[in-house]
Amino acid sequence: MESHPTGMATLPLRWLLRLFPKRFRDRFGADLCLAVSDRMAAARTQSLWAAVRLFVAEFWGLLVSAARMRFASRPRTTISAAPRGPDGPRRKDLLMQSLIQDIRYGLRSFARNPGFTAVVVGTLALGIGANTAVFSVVNGVLLKPLPYEQPDRLVSVYTRFLPESGFDFNQFSLDPREFQDYREQSESMEVVGFYWTGSTTLTGVDERAEELRTTAVSAGVFRALRVSPLLGRAFIDDDNAPNAPAVAILEYDFWQTRFGGDPGVVGRTIFLSRRSVEVVGVMPEGFDFGTRDLAMWRPATIDPAIPATRRSSHYGYGIARLAPGVTLEAAEAEMTTLMAGWRDEFPNIHTGHFLFLMPLVEDVVGNIRQPLLLLMGAVVFVLLIVCANVANLVLARGENRGTELAIRTAMGAGRARVAQQLVTEGVLLALAGGALGILLAVRGVPFMLALGGTAIPRSSGVGLDLPVLVFGAALTGLAGVLFGIIPAWHVGGTDLQSALKDGSRGSSDGGTRMTFRRILVGAEFALSVLLVIGAGLLVRSFGELLKVDPGFRTQGTFVARVSLPSQAYPDDEQVLSFYTGLLERVRALPGVTSAGTSTWLPLQGSSVNDFEIEGREPRSQGDLARNGIFVAAGPSFFETMGMTLERGRLIDERDRLGTTSVVLINEKLASEFWREEDPLGERIRMVGLGEWATIVGIVGNVRGDGFAQDPDGAYFLAAAQTPATMGSARRTMWLTVRTDLAPLTLARPIEAIISELDSNLPLTRIQTVTDLVNRSMAQPKFTMVLLGAFATLAMMLAAVGIYSVMSYSVARRNREIGIRMALGAAGQDVLRMVVREAMGPALIGLGIGAAAALGVTRLMSSLLYGVSPADPTTFGSVAVIFVGVALVSCAIPALRATRVDPMESMRTE
Amino acid sequence: MSLTHFRIGSRMSFQNKELRLPLTPLSFQLLLAIADKHRHGYGIVKEIELATDGAMKPATGAVYLAIQRMVDEGLICNEAAPGDVAVDERRRYYGLTELGRRTAAAEATRLAGLVGAAVRKRLVGGGVFDNLND
Incomplete structure (x- = not known):
């Protein structure tokens, strides 16, 4: 069976088979599967559309058949259905008509219970919407093939240095x-x-x-x-x-x-x-x-x-x-x-240095794969919680409808007919929830993409296309099956006589159903505890990231880039004097505190080059390579960026061509290569270029490749001396300007200055240092915000779940509580009893969720910075929060229980 | 509608307690589909579609629901490997039992009686039976 060519397409249908009674499955299951596969294969040779149509028809057919069979296999009740007229069985010919009838009836009953309908449709919409939205990003970024011919044959070639x-x-x-x-x-x-x-x-x-x-x-x-x-x-x-x-x-x-x-x-x-x-x-x-x-x-x-x-x-x-x-x-x-x-x-x-291959798609997708899969897992959990919640509601409603359905059966509705009615209602609810969910996804996807920004590659390919819609529709279908079959099952088992006798009190075996519903609530708690712990870890990690001292000021700094073409500025002299003139004029602008130039900016990538240290032997094999990020910096660059001077002095106006060449190093470089000695006064030079430069100062480290990366060693040559130390002046520089104003208001005046100096020069990549920082934080922020949102949603749903189960339980036990109170139980005792009943599943769920989290959060350790996956603070606070949530959500039903009037509750019997 | 039925024929031709008539259209088509030879599930579905010119395209689930019922009622039998068809041992082949054959025949007679009544009332011409002889 597994080897059948259309096996994948028929998989959900085969899954549906589990809904049939075991007796049927044993006798006809395999055979039915073969027949469906054959039909699918035949339809597939016609057209994709024919196959889809057949799939939907078979799906619906299996669903209805399963419901009918489940129903028929229940023991007959003593009140038999009304005798069937000669045209009774032929109602099957009128399936369409009865379907319309069912839909009308269902809509009417939803309109009578607007609260129930809104909660079910709303939670389903949230669950399906979140799943569809995240899946559309996963599909566009991870699953869609790259837009090239045979993209899986493409590889990237990189090198590695061990x-x-x-x-x-x-x-x-x-x-x-x-x-x-x-x-x-x-x-x-x-x-x-x-x-x-x-x-x-x-x-x-x-x-x-x-x-x-x-x-x-x-x-x-x-x-x-x-x-x-x-x-x-x-x-x-x-x-x-x-x-x-x-x-x-x-x-x-x-x-x-x-x-x-x-x-x-x-x-x-x-x-x-x-x-x-x-x-x-x-x-x-x-x-x-x-x-x-x-x-x-x-x-x-x-x-x-x-x-x-x-x-x-x-x-x-x-x-x-x-x-x-x-x-x-x-x-x-x-x-x-x-x-x-x-x-x-x-x-x-x-x-220790070699080339290696990497499939192109891995290269393109990069490190967003893990966060996206994490989010996908999270929304699946949310959907499970949604399903548990809705199942709870639907069960409660089904029990309350026991009388109604018993009457309908007694009036002559066939059991199959009632089953079809329930399936139709479930599917209607699911369809409404699914449609609303897909609408939510339409609104949610642009939001997600905006949040992710540049952290999401291939974002242009993300959208609600066919696979995404099929995914959303499949979730809707599954929800429909679930909410159609569950009540049919339960109502099917209801003994009609006792249902009628009992009035609205529901069925006689309500006890086992309560257990089932408590298990659902416990599972909801476990899943949401897991999600909230994951989200909590990301929040803590993001907090740690924000606490990191990046080594530069992240506020109030304007940056932009200028590039001088060699045709117009052939001489080093021209380049240097252009930048000197530019800086003079920019510093004169109102609101400008300081201005500098540099070939490098933090978080914008960097170039690494070897250097040699005067008086030391060339590096022997296996030694630490003498290299670091090299930067050409003009005067005031360090002050403008807010970098710290640890020792010595900064580069200033004195450091021009003709004076002694100078260089600054950062603490990291100093600690790597001058463990014992004092680097100040030593001389280094870039390998293969220029002349020796004297180390005149040591500056603080800067996290130039992202806040989570350890700082690299770096050396800073004076920009004005680069013709001597680097062989030529640097034509492309970042202009950095510190200001008290809103930084971007400087763009116009600086552009005006540049076009005065050279009308053919563009000022490019205008932004603030805050922009750079935000962009480098985009990916962790994206993951944290979304997982946080899903976890909050999960927690709220779990709270609703425990509230609804406890409300129902209190209402059911109204009489019992009344008797207890009549026999002398105080309000306190009743309160304690209800709370104890509620806390059981909550605490078990909490324990299971936390234990599962211990195992699962390890998988996300690469997304964490400065926080252990088993962070006790996070686990502890989540436990406290959840105990609180459980207490609050059972408080209302518990208080209601203490207000039961013993006389009243017994009189209504 | 049922009143007219009662007037034009004997009651037995509409409801036969022993043979459980009338059959649903799907059950009848199912019996017809396996009347000439044993068929497996997909073969039955194909044959029904063919025989009704595509007017009836039953869901596979519904077909098997009917198969189960009629197996239980003894109208059809199923076997793993009938002699006269190519064998795929995982497939079940379904054929008529003697009771099934009698039931299908009785249903056909019942339907023919109905059509005969319609002909007598000149709702349709007697020629409706002609195409049976092609």
């Missing part, structure tokens, strides 16, 4: 020589491409100058992705040659907005960083490989003159397509062999 190499980078970029060697030597790959991201300034289209994000790609990148241009041509290998004419291919959206979608753009010349470049193509809509918001692709040119032994400029990324018939495992095995060869050939480079 500590024995002296570095420690788990996932690092490639040197172009490494790419070239791999492309030549690998036989597992159909094509290997190489790319890196950058930016350029566009002029010559209209009067605006604009900084654009670009991706430099080798010709192999588009070939690996198997994407052809919409217009013009793709890159060819000749474009990558060092002296090839400059060309570019436009991204679709950029072409639309900046060139109005003009097809004549192909062949046109534009100016990028004031160099003329010919547009040779436009890529199709939706293709945006490389970087967020990119505008165009340019050929990745690799200088062939650089010898194969120089392979420490890691700035690019590899993408490759597996050759036909080659598995990823085979390609990895080949890689291992190749890397052993490289290690023999370049022992000083490739010891």
Whole structure:
């Protein structure tokens, strides 16, 4: 049965089979499955639509048949159904008509119980809505195939540095020589491409100058992705040659907005960083490989003159397509062999440093997978709690309807007819809840995406598309089955005579049903305790993250980027004087406290470079590599960013070309390389570049790669001395401005200053340091806020659950309580009795939930910062909260119980 | 409607206590579907669809509900491997018992009686039976 081709599609149908009595299942189950599979297979060969229609029909048919059979298999009651007229059985012909009748009847009965209906539909909507919304994100980000041909054949190529190499980078970029060697030597790959991201300034289209994000790609990148241009041509290998004419291919959206979608753009010349470049193509809509918001692709040119032994400029990324018939495992095995060869050939480079492959989809999805799966798990729990709650309500209602249904049966409604009625009502409730839930998801998904921001890759692919709607519909269907079958089952077992005699008091075996409902409440408690503990851990972790001292001020700082094209500013002198002039004018603006420049900003990525220390032997194999983040910083940068000076002095106006070159190091670098000695006065220089610089100060550490990352070592050279220390002046700088005003109000005046200095210069990436921080916090915040919301919802539902069960129980035991009080029980005793009854399932649920949490939260330890997955504070407070919640939710029914009037309660009998 | 029935024929032709007539349309079609040979579940569904020109497309669940009832009532039998069909040992094949054959025949006669009454009242022409001989 499992091997049947349409097995997957019939799985839910086979699951439905469990609703049938065992006797039927044993005799006909397997056979029925085969018949359904055959029918599905036959329908599938016609069309997908036919298969879907059949699926729905079979689903409904099984549901109704199961209900009928359950009903028929109950022992007949002494009041027999009215004798059937000759046309009795033929009602089946009138199924449609009776269905409409049932729907009408159901709607009427819902209208009579607006409270019940609203609670059931509302909670179902929350459960289904949360699931559909989270699933649509999971589907768009994790499940949908990447938008390329055979995307599972695509792999990313990265390098890794193990500590024995002296570095420690788990996932690092490639040197172009490494790419070239791999492309030549690998036989597992159909094509290997190489790319890196950058930016350029566009002029010559209209009067605006604009900084654009670009991706430099080798010709192999588009070939690996198997994407052809919409217009013009793709890159060819000749474009990558060092002296090839400059060309570019436009991204679709950029072409639309900046060139109005003009097809004549192909062949046109534009100016990028004031160099003329010919547009040779436009890529199709939706293709945006490389970087967020990119505008165009340019050929990745690799200088062939650089010898194969120089392979420490890691700035690019590899993408490759597996050759036909080659598995990823085979390609990895080949890689291992190749890397052993490289290690023999370049022992000083490739010891502990090698290339590795990663499926492209993993690379794209990155570290959002775990939070998304966590949230998916959370909403499934929420849905389970919702189901337990609704089942509770439906059961209570079913028991109250015992009399009504008994009368209907006595009046001649067949048992099957009553069962169909109940199934129809359950399905109606589920449909209403599901429809409302999907509407909630429509509103919720944009909210989730906005909350996640840049932390969610591929967010453009997230939406309520067919798989998501099918998912929502399937949840609705399951809910319908559940709420249709449960009451049919229970009412089916009701003894009609006693139901009629008992009046509204419900059935005689109410005791076992109460036990069942207490178990439901206990389960709700366990699940919500688990969720709230998970959410609590994330909240604590986020709090720890906020407490971290990042090493810089996060408020009141404006940042933006300026990039000087080499065509217009060929000399270092011009570059330096431009920035000096810019800073002078910016500092003169009202509201500006200080202003500085730097090639680096925290949380914006960084470049690492080797340095050497004067008077020390070159590093021997296995030693810690002498490297750190290198920064060129102008005067006032440190004050503006609020970084601390530990010892010595900061870079200031004195540090110009011609004076002694100076450098600052941070505490981390100082502690790594000057354990015993005093670094002040020592001299270092960047390997392969420039002259020695004297260490004049030590600054505090900065968490430049995110608050949860340990700070890296860094050294800061004076920007004005970079022609001497780095070989040339830095043309691209971040301008940082500290102000008492709202930082972004400075954008206009600073733009005005820049355009006075050079009307062709754009000021780009205008933002505040707070923006940078928020963006780096987006992912933990996304996870925390959503899990927090779901956990709160779960807790409220659990509270409602315990409230409704206790209310019902008190109402049922009205008479018993009355007798107890008549026999002398005080209000206190009754109160205690009810509370004890309520706390039983709550405490057991709490215990189970907390125990489960101990096991489960370990799975989320990579999402936690500064908090143990078994954090006693979180567990303790959640336990206290839940005991409180349980007490409050049973307080009202308990107080009601103490007010039972013994006379009244016994008289109503 | 039932009053008219009583006037045009003997009561036995509408309700037969021994044979449990009348049959539901689905039960009757089911018996017809296996009248000529043993069929498995999917074969029965296909045959019913074919015989009614697609007017009847019963849910598989409903078919099996009827199968169970008629097996219990002794109208049909099921066996794992009948001699004259290709064998898939997991499948059950269903065929008519002697009682089933008699019941189906009685139902057909009953229906024919009804149609005959309609012909006599000139609701339809006598030609309605002609296409049976093709």
